[in-house]
Amino acid sequence: MTVRLFVVLLLLVVSSCSRSGTSGERVFSLVPRSSPLHGTLTFDLLSDPKTFNPALAQETTSTQVLGYLFRGLTRISPYDGKIKPDLAARWRVDTSGRRVTFTLGKGLRWSDGVPLTAHDVVFTFNRVYYNPAVAAAVRDILMVDGKPFRVRALDDRTVEFETAKPFAPLLEELGVEILPEHLLAKAVDSGRFNTTWSVRTPPQEIVGTGPFRLEKYVPGQYIRFSRNPLYSPPPGLRGPIPGTLPYLDSVLLRIIPNQNSELLRFLAGKSDLISVSPSQVPVLSDAAKARAFRLLIRGPSQAEIFLTFNENPRAPIPPYKVDWFRNRLFRQAIAYALDRKAMINVIYNGLGAPVPGPVSPSNKEFFNPAVTRYHHDPERAKRLLREAGFRMKGKRLYDSHGHRVTILLMTNTESPERISMAQMVQAMVKPLGIRIRVVPLQFNMLSTMVLSSHQWEMLLFGLTGTLDPHGNATVWRSNGFLHLWNPGGKGPSAPWEAEVDRLFDEGVVTLDPIKRKKIYDRWQEIATWEVPMVDLVVPDAITAVRLTLGGIHPTPLGGVIPHISLVTQVSRLVLR
Amino acid sequence: MMRAVVLRVSHMGLVLLGIVFLSFVMMDFAPGDFLSQMAMNPQISPRVIASLKEQYGLGLPFFEQFLHWARALLHGDMGYSFSYHVPVSTLIGERVPMTLLLTATAVLISWGTALPLAVFGARRAGGLFDRSLLSFSYLSISVPSFFLALLGLLLAERTGWFPIGGARSALPATAGSWDRIGDLLHHLILPSLTLALGSFGVLYRLMRSSVIEVISQPFMTAARGRGLRDRLIFWRYLFRNAVNPLVTLFGMELGGLLSGAAFTEMIFGWPGMGRLMLHAVMTRDLYLVMGGVLMGAILLLLGNLLADLLLYLLDPRVREGT
Numbered sequence: 001m002t003v004r005l006f007v008v009l010l011l012l013v014v015s016s017c018s019r020s021g022t023s024g025e026r027v028f029s030l031v032p033r034s035s036p037l038h039g040t041l042t043f044d045l046l047s048d049p050k051t052f053n054p055a056l057a058q059e060t061t062s063t064q065v066l067g068y069l070f071r072g073l074t075r076i077s078p079y080d081g082k083i084k085p086d087l088a089a090r091w092r093v094d095t096s097g098r099r100v101t102f103t104l105g106k107g108l109r110w111s112d113g114v115p116l117t118a119h120d121v122v123f124t125f126n127r128v129y130y131n132p133a134v135a136a137a138v139r140d141i142l143m144v145d146g147k148p149f150r151v152r153a154l155d156d157r158t159v160e161f162e163t164a165k166p167f168a169p170l171l172e173e174l175g176v177e178i179l180p181e182h183l184l185a186k187a188v189d190s191g192r193f194n195t196t197w198s199v200r201t202p203p204q205e206i207v208g209t210g211p212f213r214l215e216k217y218v219p220g221q222y223i224r225f226s227r228n229p230l231y232s233p234p235p236g237l238r239g240p241i242p243g244t245l246p247y248l249d250s251v252l253l254r255i256i257p258n259q260n261s262e263l264l265r266f267l268a269g270k271s272d273l274i275s276v277s278p279s280q281v282p283v284l285s286d287a288a289k290a291r292a293f294r295l296l297i298r299g300p301s302q303a304e305i306f307l308t309f310n311e312n313p314r315a316p317i318p319p320y321k322v323d324w325f326r327n328r329l330f331r332q333a334i335a336y337a338l339d340r341k342a343m344i345n346v347i348y349n350g351l352g353a354p355v356p357g358p359v360s361p362s363n364k365e366f367f368n369p370a371v372t373r374y375h376h377d378p379e380r381a382k383r384l385l386r387e388a389g390f391r392m393k394g395k396r397l398y399d400s401h402g403h404r405v406t407i408l409l410m411t412n413t414e415s416p417e418r419i420s421m422a423q424m425v426q427a428m429v430k431p432l433g434i435r436i437r438v439v440p441l442q443f444n445m446l447s448t449m450v451l452s453s454h455q456w457e458m459l460l461f462g463l464t465g466t467l468d469p470h471g472n473a474t475v476w477r478s479n480g481f482l483h484l485w486n487p488g489g490k491g492p493s494a495p496w497e498a499e500v501d502r503l504f505d506e507g508v509v510t511l512d513p514i515k516r517k518k519i520y521d522r523w524q525e526i527a528t529w530e531v532p533m534v535d536l537v538v539p540d541a542i543t544a545v546r547l548t549l550g551g552i553h554p555t556p557l558g559g560v561i562p563h564i565s566l567v568t569q570v571s572r573l574v575l576r
Numbered sequence: 577m578m579r580a581v582v583l584r585v586s587h588m589g590l591v592l593l594g595i596v597f598l599s600f601v602m603m604d605f606a607p608g609d610f611l612s613q614m615a616m617n618p619q620i621s622p623r624v625i626a627s628l629k630e631q632y633g634l635g636l637p638f639f640e641q642f643l644h645w646a647r648a649l650l651h652g653d654m655g656y657s658f659s660y661h662v663p664v665s666t667l668i669g670e671r672v673p674m675t676l677l678l679t680a681t682a683v684l685i686s687w688g689t690a691l692p693l694a695v696f697g698a699r700r701a702g703g704l705f706d707r708s709l710l711s712f713s714y715l716s717i718s719v720p721s722f723f724l725a726l727l728g729l730l731l732a733e734r735t736g737w738f739p740i741g742g743a744r745s746a747l748p749a750t751a752g753s754w755d756r757i758g759d760l761l762h763h764l765i766l767p768s769l770t771l772a773l774g775s776f777g778v779l780y781r782l783m784r785s786s787v788i789e790v791i792s793q794p795f796m797t798a799a800r801g802r803g804l805r806d807r808l809i810f811w812r813y814l815f816r817n818a819v820n821p822l823v824t825l826f827g828m829e830l831g832g833l834l835s836g837a838a839f840t841e842m843i844f845g846w847p848g849m850g851r852l853m854l855h856a857v858m859t860r861d862l863y864l865v866m867g868g869v870l871m872g873a874i875l876l877l878l879g880n881l882l883a884d885l886l887l888y889l890l891d892p893r894v895r896e897g898t
Contacts, residue, residue: 026736047855050659058614059659135628137614140621194631198662219670220847222746252746256845260726261741264733268740444608444860447615463618474618482618 028269028292030571036241036550038249039569043273044256044265048219052206053197054177055128055136068225068251068564069208070177073102073121075234078558081365081467083171086234087116087178087209097166097511102174104157109230110180112207118153123181125151127188135194141173141471144508166509168516169468180207211246211565225251231565239551239566246565247551267291269573272546273560278351278539292547292573298554300353300362301541305421305462307334307409307534311485311493315454320403325457325485328530329388335374335534336381337429346424347417348539355535357528358472359520362556366469368521371528381432397433406435410449411460413440421536422460450484459484460536467557469520473504476523485532496530548572584884588877595873596866600642603862609634610658610860632658634862645863654870655863657856664867667852672834672871674743675841675848679833681764682771687826690776694783695815701788709780716777724773725843728766738766741845767844771837775829782825786818793817820891827883831876 033039049065050057057063073088085091088102108116129136130148142149149170150162163170183205187196197206203214211233212225226249233245241247254271256262266274267287276284276295285295309325310317324330344352353361357371382392389400397405409425411418419440426436436458441449449455463482465471474480478492478501492498500523507519527533543560545552550568552560561567611628614620629635633644645655654664697706732738739745743763747755790796791814799809829836838850849868856864887894 026734051661053661056661132627133631135631137617137620137624137628140624141619195656195661199660200662200666216746218744220674220845220851221742221744224746254742254746255847256741257851258741258843258845261729261843261845264729265740268733268736270740442607443616444606444612447612448607451615461616463616466619471618474621480618481622482616 026268027290027576028573029576030292030547031574032571033569036568036570037243037247039247040250040252041248041272041549041564041567041569042252042254043271044254044262045223046255046257046259046262048255049199049217049223051198052201052214053193054179055134055138056194058137065223065253066177066208067210068212069206069210069214070179071209071234072175072177073104074171074174076172076175076467076557078555078562081363081557084234084236086175088174089235091171093511097509098163100161100170101154102159102161104159105232105235106157108209108232110182110207110209111213111228111230112180112183113230114180114182115156116178116180116209117156118159119156120181121159121178122151122153123185124177124179125149127181127185128179128193129176131188131193133191133193134188138176141169141466142176166511168508168511169466169470172466172468178209183207212251215250220255222255223253225253233565237563237565241568247568248565251564266293266544269546269575272549274544276542276544278348278542281349281351281542284544288544293544294547296543296545296552296554296560297351298541298543298560299556300355300360300538302360302362302465302557303462303538304355304358304360304465305418305460305536305538306355307425307536308459308461308485308532310454310456310458311532312454312487314488315456317455317457318403320399320401321407321457324399324405327388329384330390331531331534332374333381333384333388333432334429334434335531336377336384337432338374338425338534338536339376339428340537341376342428343421343424343537347420348537351540351542352537353540354537357524357535358476358533359469359524360465360538363467364556365467366517366520368524370521371524373528374531374534378431385432392433395433396435404435405433406437407457408439409436409458409460410439410441410446410456412443412446414443415462418460418462425460451487454487469523470504470508473508476527477501477504494530496526500526546573581881581885584881588881591877592870592873596646596870597642599866599869600645601638603860603865604638604641606860608860610862613859645866649870654867657861657864659855659859659861660864664863667864668849668867668871671847671849671852674846675834675837675850678764678767678841678846678848679771679837681768682775682837683829683833685768685772686775686779689772690779691783691819691822694780695787695818697780698784698787698791701784706784710784713777713780716773716775717781719774721770721774722839722843724770725767725840728770729843732766739763741843743846767837767840767846770844771840779822779825782822783818786821787814790814790817816890820887823883823886823890826886827879827881830879830882831872833879834875835872 045061047061049062050059051062052066054066054070057066071086073086074083075086077084087104087108089105091100091102093100104116104118110116128134129139129142144163144165144167147164152160154160161170184193184196187193199217199219203216206214211228211231213228215224215226217223227246231245239245239247256265262274263280265271269291281295288294309331311322311326313322315322340354344350356373359367361367385397390405391398399405409422411422413419422438426438429436450459463475475482475484477483478497486493492501503519503523507516510516510519545560548569548571550570551566553562554560555562610632611625611634614625633641648655657664657667660667693709697709700706729740732740739762743760745759747759796813799813834849837848838854840846841848841850842854853865853868856868
């Protein structure tokens with residue numbers, strides 16, 4: 001509410017200034033620096049990091065901050081999602097596909113000077129991530145069939161991972177941060193690990209392998225990083241200009257809990273980068289020239305928003321409603337009734353994209369373009385409903401037993417855009433004679449109703465995805481714990497569900513990338529034909545970037561900074 | 577007098593117990609807990625959530641949980657924040673002084689300006705000065721504080737006179753302590769003015785009507801008729817009687833010192849209790865919320881006690897009543 005009011009206000013002020021000329025308007029110009037090296041990158045965070053312990057970090061601010069300090073064995077290329085070496089210089093997969101041997105880079109050292117060895121890797125997995133006393137939420141993704149990987153050091157620079165079955169996403173999952181044994185072993189032994197490396201720990205004690213070191217953290221105010229002189233960049237990472245990596249001397253992150261202040265600070269030249277929502281674009285594009293920045297539109301963001309239906313026969317809702325939802329023709333009719341273009345225009349200012357299926361088009365490695373697409377087609381929706389035995393009487397739709405089609409659509413109150421999307425769905429299915437009532441609920445309430453009491457009819461929601469399609473197994477496999485539309489692990493309830501189960505079982509053990517892609521292509525075909533989840537629209541990811549910065553490239557997966565150590569400050573801002 | 581104070585303080589203990597118990601009950605009744613956010617994450621299995629629940633002691637029955645917390649509290653331990661992985665007392669300890677600095681400055685500004693101006697205005701009630709201040713106070717009452725705060729930020733961005741949010745600049749390590757204090761004060765101006773402006777209107781109107789009422793009392797005429805010095809009339813007869821109704825208000829202001837600035841803190845990025853508590857409530861960080869509630873309740877009770885003591889000192893009618 002306050003945000004919208006303010007955006008309108010800001011729009012008025014900024015546009016009136018730009019129209020009335022330059023009176024009082026502050027205009028920036030750029031002056032080249034003598035060398036692009038040794039600069040400082042500044043931007044704002046919306047909240048404080050909650051911990052400096054990578055094993056305990058759960059939300060995005062902490063993981064973002066820790067990304068400067070720690071590295072994993074592998075990393076993901078932000079351009080195409082391919083796995084690249086990081087701490088591990090190379091790896092070999094044996095013929096069984098169950099054993100992967102990693103060779104660590106040469107001369108790797110922790111930022112306190114102690115060499116990093118294979119024993120640190122073994123410690124990180126066996127003593128930290130797999131330790132039941134450690135509050136590590138990542139433990140699940142590091143398991144196959146509930147069994148941990150077997151991690152052994154063969155020598156100081158070689159470490160072997162063995163899995164119970166071949167595990168295709170292994171390389172992606174091994175991007176998790178490696179921790180220093182020499183500093184943390186004691187905390188693990190004494191059972192104090194869960195309070196170690198908290199936000200109150202003196203910065204010098206946080207030791208990693210990333211391009212930067214933590215220099216100073218003032219809670220609620222700022223975090224400053226300075227270059228790690230012992231940093232050795234991942235193999236193959238080379239910048240366009242000579243100089244040791246990272247090019248920057250420091251990174252300064254201010255904690256500004258309010259999006260309006262963040263925007264104003266960016267406009268005033270106090271920060272170099274800001275992530276922009278589509279509704280802010282008109283305001284910002286007017287100011288871009290005077291304030292020396294450009295808007296980079298990176299294409300559809302990774303977020304996911306979908307509609308799903310309660311197909312659970314044991315749910316405490318009228319059984320005839322479950323019968324509608326279990327009918328594919330009904331689900332397809334809803335999918336055809338939605339005008340996604342209108343949703344994008346109304347909610348995202350025209351800057352968004354429809355999502356065709358469970359894999360985002362920006363995930364080039366796995367996206368299947370040949371899936372069933374649901375264009376806005378109300379006539380077809382009506383035909384499908386007739387075919388499914390529904391009848392219109394006047395302006396109302398009834399099923400073959402004479403029940404009027406009325407549905408409760410739930411979503412969570414924390415997201416205004418989901419609420420407006422739900423309201424648009426409501427309006428769009430009205431011509432079909434379907435009456436939807438939108439019920440926004442607080443997140444915890446909603447998740448209790450969906451996951452425990454199963455008392456819901458239709459749901460508009462989003463889940464965080466992973467790059468590797470196997471991350472969808474918990475949602476799509478019929479016994480997955482987030483199999484929203486029919487939970488309970490009672491096995492597949494339809495032949496197509498059985499096939500999806502089989503595909504996921506096969507996909508995770510298939511290491512040949514071409515065969516693997518075929519498997520997940522088939523899954524996407526089934527998913528879009530059966531539509532247990534109707535995917536809606538996502539906003540474009542947009543970043544405003546100060547013109548002083550170098551090393552900026554919009555990437556579909558990794559924001560505008562492909563690698564933090566390649567960023568430079570080419571020039572500086574001067575108030576004209 | 578002493579007996580009354582002792583009685584009040586012991587009552588306060590009971591009230592405090594009631595407040596924290598009710599808050600605990602409400603936190604328990606609300607659906608979900610700190611770990612519910614994870615329940616909808618496809619990457620975290622119910623098994624891991626269950627083991628975390630056990631580690632955090634969230635699986636215990638309600639009374640056991642409450643007694644556990646209350647017993648630790650009696651030993652000065654406010655518990656542990658789930659999201660920050662540090663003791664609650666450290667978190668609150670670093671936020672309370674910042675909030676108090678902001679709100680106390682604001683109270684000083686608003687009381688320091690509203691009272692003298694109200695006395696001045698009331699003596700020439702209906703004059704130009706009084707009328708313009710009256711309309712200004714309408715504005716101050718009706719404009720919501722978050723909106724004022726946003727205008728303040730816009731002013732900072734337009735003019736460059738003030739920093740845009742935050743409480744400190746990232747000064748170099750070589751900066752002296754005077755630089756640091758100056759920097760802090762520079763950041764303090766806008767948020768404290770915003771807060772002060774919001775309460776100015778109420779104070780001005782209350783004090784003004786109170787002064788007008790006292791001026792027309794017979795004892796004022798009598799005092800003037802006896803030829804008492806203006807200064808004596810002012811302090812002993814006028815001010816002391818007029819300020820009486822505001823003392824209760826002052827007690828409430830003291831109670832609101834910790835919690836009253838949440839909006840302003842959010843918008844100006846002031847690292848105070850408001851921000852911490854909002855986040856704690858949203859993530860259901862149980863012991864952090866309880867710590868905040870406890871601090872707020874203590875301050876409210878102390879504020880009321882202080883107001884009553886002040887009344888006792890100022891007003892002989894109250895004194896004789898006890």
